Amino acid sequence: MLTSPVRTPHRDRFRDLIHSLTGISLPPSKVQMIDQRLRRRVVAFALPDTETYLERLLGGALPDGELRTVIDLITTNTTSFFREAxxxxxxxxxxxxxxxxxxxxxxxxxxxxxxxxxxxxxxxxxxxxxxxxxxxxxxxxxxxxxxxxxxxxxxxxxxxxxxxxxxxxxxxxxxxxxxxxxxxxxxxxxxxxxxxxxxxxxxxxxxxxxxxxxxxxxxxxxxxxxxxxxxxxxxxxxxxxxxxxxxxxxxxxxxxxxxxxxxxxxxxxxxxxxxxxxxx
Ligand SMILES: C[S@@+](CC[C@H](N)C(=O)[O-])C[C@H]1O[C@@H](n2cnc3c(N)ncnc32)[C@H](O)[C@@H]1O
The missing domain is CATH 3.40.50.150 (Vaccinia Virus protein VP39)
Structure with a gap:
């Protein structure tokens, strides 16, 4: 069965923030990808879930530099030598x-x-x-x-x-x-x-x-x-x-x-x- 992607105020604000800082669009279809990439950060701060992590991040309750780390995780860095030869x-x-x-x-x-x-x-x-x-x-x-x-x-x-x-x-x-x-x-x-x-x-x-x-x-x-x-x-x-x-x-x-x-x-x-x- 198809489930509609999770959307909450924190996720929406996070998506807007990433878009304004990096230009990267995170449509609802990317919710799973975001969750996967942020999982390490959720674990690092011993938080129960992504939602709580985003709430803390957006509320400025995480250490300085955390946003930088998140931006690094959100970017897709796939590349190779002589790509598109x-x-x-x-x-x-x-x-x-x-x-x-x-x-x-x-x-x-x-x-x-x-x-x-x-x-x-x-x-x-x-x-x-x-x-x-x-x-x-x-x-x-x-x-x-x-x-x-x-x-x-x-x-x-x-x-x-x-x-x-x-x-x-x-x-x-x-x-x-x-x-x-x-x-x-x-x-x-x-x-x-x-x-x-x-x-x-x-x-x-x-x-x-x-x-x-x-x-x-x-x-x-x-x-x-x-x-x-x-x-x-x-x-x-x-x-x-x-x-x-x-x-x-x-x-x-x-x-x-x-x-x-x-x-x-x-x-x-x-x-x-x-x-x-x-x-x-
Ligand atoms: C998929 S890689 C492409 C690498 C290489 N150009 C190639 O074609 O193999 C995209 C890169 O763009 C970077 N990137 C994403 N948003 C950016 C932005 N707003 N300014 C500069 N670089 C950005 C990412 O960090 C990532 O390393």
Whole structure:
């Protein structure tokens, strides 16, 4: 038998709070998911149920920083190396040569890339490997990558740049050999870390896409905004795309996830391919 999802004033207020802070929509169909993700917190405070936990959280009766922890738990951080591979082909075959063409002898042009919902860094480091490979093939340019995410836990993981074998299955073997180091540290057994030369080019920071201004350059060559718009309502999607478009240089490229191409409607962008948009 179908049961209607649990709705109470605390749950409704919690949903509104998460939406206003993160842009993430939590429709009634996600009640079970929220309960599952908050279970650890309910247990940590030895509370009887989610309802009591939410009442305390919303009433400010839990320690400082609890809301931060909750936001971390609510975000979905699924990612992988070379996810949606055609974007990395486009980076190698179209964007890198285009930037290299801006270089002058002795003055390599700098390609700026922003991974705007970076999760634990696989997207940003995949891009770094692709760009380093383009340089090895003789394209003359320099590059700098910024990865940002709302989840502080993910930002810390991305900075650590340590990945388990199960996460490395989508990395081509030659890139695995060139850009990952396995560690002798027993706590890192079975894991591999991105080499320092690549880590130096990729910085990560905590950033909320709901903010009205971002401390990010306004001449970025390519922004990865992938698998994040799906969590936002239509008005939020539009605002985020518009704000990010303001950080692209003319001719710069915005990449969205394959489930998200239909939501990009901005007069500042023209569609080049289904998920690839160029600043006009
Ligand atoms: C599903 S992951 C996508 C990761 C990567 N872009 C990819 O496609 O593999 C979505 C990420 O967006 C982050 N996120 C959610 N809301 C956000 C917001 N308001 N501002 C910045 N990041 C946010 C989450 O923490 C999560 O790590």
């Amino acid at each position: 055609d974007h990395f082909d486009y980076l190698a075959e179209v964007i890198a040569p285009r930037v290299a063409a801006r270089s002058r002898p002795g003055h390599p042009a700098r390609l700026k890339l922003w991974s705007a919902a970076a999760s634990e860094g696989a997207e940003a480091y995949s891009a770094a490997m692709v760009l380093e490979e383009a340089r090895r093939r003789g394209h003359d340019f320099d590059f700098a990558i910024l990865g940002t995410d709302l989840s502080q836990r993910m930002v810390e993981r991305a900075i650590a740049a340590v990945y388990g074998q199960d996460q490395l299955t989508t990395v081509p073997p030659d890139l695995l050999r060139r850009y990952f180091l396995s560690s002798s540290d027993p706590s890192l057994a079975g894991k591999a870390r991105i080499v320092p030369e690549l880590r130096r080019r990729v910085k990560f920071r905590n950033l909320n896409l709901m903010d009205t201004r971002f401390p990010v350059d306004r001449d970025v060559d390519v922004i990865f905004l992938r698998n994040i718009l799906i969590y936002f309502d239509p008005a939020t999607k539009e605002q985020v795309v518009e704000r990010l478009a303001g950080h692209l240089r003319p001719g710069g490229i915005l990449l969205v996830g394959h489930a998200e191409s239909m939501v990009v409607r901005s007069s500042a962008l023209r569609q080049v391919k289904p998920t690839i948009f160029q600043k006009t």
